[in-house]
Amino acid sequence: MLIPLVDAQFFREIRFIATDMDGTLTQGEKFTPALFQALESLAEAKIEVLVTTGRSAGWVHGVKHYFPVAGAIAENGGVFYAHDSDIPQMLTPITDISQHRQKLAAMFDQLREQFPQLQEAEDNRFRLTDWTFSVAGLGDRDLQTLAKICQQEGWGFTYSTVQCHIKPLAQDKATGLQVVLDRHFPQITPQQLVTIGDSPNDESLFDRDRFPHSVGVANVLPYRDILTHCPTYITTLPECAGFCELVSLLVKK
Known part of the structure; x- marks a missing residue:
């Protein structure tokens, strides 16, 4: 059962958001002024944001540079770029x-x-x-x-x-996220983290045993019958509007 986000009780605890990008931060495949306003509101509230996406390492290098985020994970958990570094960190060991x-x-x-x-x-x-x-x-x-x-x-x-x-085989967003948290944000506890996404490649972020506060934007609903892990909470609105819905609740906590 998906719980309406408005009924959640975790807002006061959150210090960190791990978010998908396409279909979660985008609206109609575009970045909008509402997204940047939401990211600025989070920065003012001292809530850090980490993008975790299936997009390529090359593409994500630009995202982490231009977005007000703590960093970005590319290729569904394969590569990490810290906000203050242009050097990619391999999260999946590949020798050649x-x-x-x-x-x-x-x-x-x-x-x-x-x-x-x-x-x-x-x-x-x-x-x-x-x-x-x-x-x-x-x-x-x-x-x-x-x-x-x-x-x-x-x-x-x-x-x-x-x-x-x-x-x-073992590469997914949750595994990559956990490595990044352990290396760079060890102070963040599971109770201080919220994960958010919209599609099957976000499924590992919805694993309640690892991430108790997971959110799906409304456009995840068509996939719920095929997901092994469904988000705990669901927004009213789809895409970036749903992300902004979460942000609004967090900054007004």
């Missing part, structure tokens, strides 16, 4: 990036033998740990089949409203 990417490309080619319509994402050239292709035109059954093939070959698979990801 070049060889790793060759193996990812081979896995993608194998998927295309069964799904020839798959379109490689243009941002793969900026990626380190995973391989992406467009989710457009893929139904639930297709996505389940793709996940099964990847798992049989020793790879993980996830998807968002934007892309599908072939990734190392």
Whole structure:
């Protein structure tokens, strides 16, 4: 059962937000003035924000530079950029990036033998740990089949409203987030953290055993029947409007 966010009681405790980006910080695939106003309100309230996204390491480097955030995790838990550093920190141990990417490309080619319509994402050239292709035109059954093939070959698979990801088996947002918290924000307790997202690649952030205060923006609802972990709380509004709904409750606590 998803609890309406307005009924939550944790607001006074929160000092840190770990948030997805696409479909959570965006509105209609765009960043809006409302987002930046919300981020400024959080900064004034001394609540830190960490972006955790499936976007590429190259793309996220810019996000952490221009957004008022403590840092950003890219590639669904694979890479971290601290706000004050341009050096990517690998969260998934990979000894040979070049060889790793060759193996990812081979896995993608194998998927295309069964799904020839798959379109490689243009941002793969900026990626380190995973391989992406467009989710457009893929139904639930297709996505389940793709996940099964990847798992049989020793790879993980996830998807968002934007892309599908072939990734190392143990790589996910929750694992990457925990590494970043332990290394850089050890003072933050689970009770002081809220996680928020909107799609299956955020599922690990909804694990109540790890993150008791998890929130789904309203556009997560179409996925609730296929998620092993559902968010504890749900916003009234979708996308960035839902994120702003959370921010409003936090800064007025």
